[in-house]
């Protein structure tokens with residue numbers, strides 16, 4: 071399938087333990103979508119393009135090999151890919167804070183906030199942003215606060231798709247999710263545009279087209 075024929079362009083920012091396996095599975099299940107994963111870590115991006123992947127999960131290499139170069143791509147060109155994307159998954163690290171208020175307990179959202187600013191500066195059109203973490207409410211609020219105060223007249227629908235993968239069984243978890251992947255909660259009350267965005271996102275799971283609010 072040539073680039074022009076893809077139905078939608080999906081981007082994932084963060085090529086880590088969550089972003090890599092999740093996007094590989096979406097690419098495998100949805101050949102009609104172009105899926106690109108970007109990261110600031112060039113070594114990580116290079117490794118994803120070899121058979122020595124930067125993370126080990128049983129079955130992951132097989133899925134990656136099935137789709138890599140067809141509808142799954144890896145890149146360090148973050149701005150260019152933000153511009154082209156219809157749906158952006160944000161899967162950057164949210165480590166525990168080591169200093170300041172909440173040290174040792176609260177999550178450090180600096181990478182997430184930096185990514186949100188990056189999306190604003192590069193985007194030229196409306197986008198669906200899917201925030202993927204174990205802290206859905208707090209991170210979705212942080213993303214929304216930053217993204218929708220932009221002065222470019224661009225609208226972002228921020229959806230939250232809570233993380234459910236366990237280390238060592240990511241591929242099996244993605245094949246048989248124990249948390250309904252369609253139960254994607256919006257931040258606060260849903261408006262028409264958010265409902266439409268959620269419907270869009272749910273098409274990523276061909277077997278479960280209905281979604282719950």
Ligand SMILES: NC(=O)c1ccc[n+]([C@@H]2O[C@H](COP(=O)([O-])OP(=O)(O)OC[C@H]3O[C@@H](n4cnc5c(N)ncnc54)[C@H](O)[C@@H]3O)[C@@H](O)[C@H]2O)c1
Pocket residue numbers: 083084085086087088089108109110111114148161162163164165181184185188202203204233234235236237
């Ligand atoms: N690893 C797990 O088992 C696990 C489990 C549950 C939830 N989570 C959550 O999922 C999210 C992602 O975690 P992970 O384990 O995949 O993290 P990770 O550290 O494996 O990967 C994150 C990647 O994001 C990249 N990154 C950081 N800032 C960036 C930026 N501005 N632009 C582009 N790339 C950037 C980093 O270079 C890194 O490669 C976190 O919120 C984490 O809390 C992880």
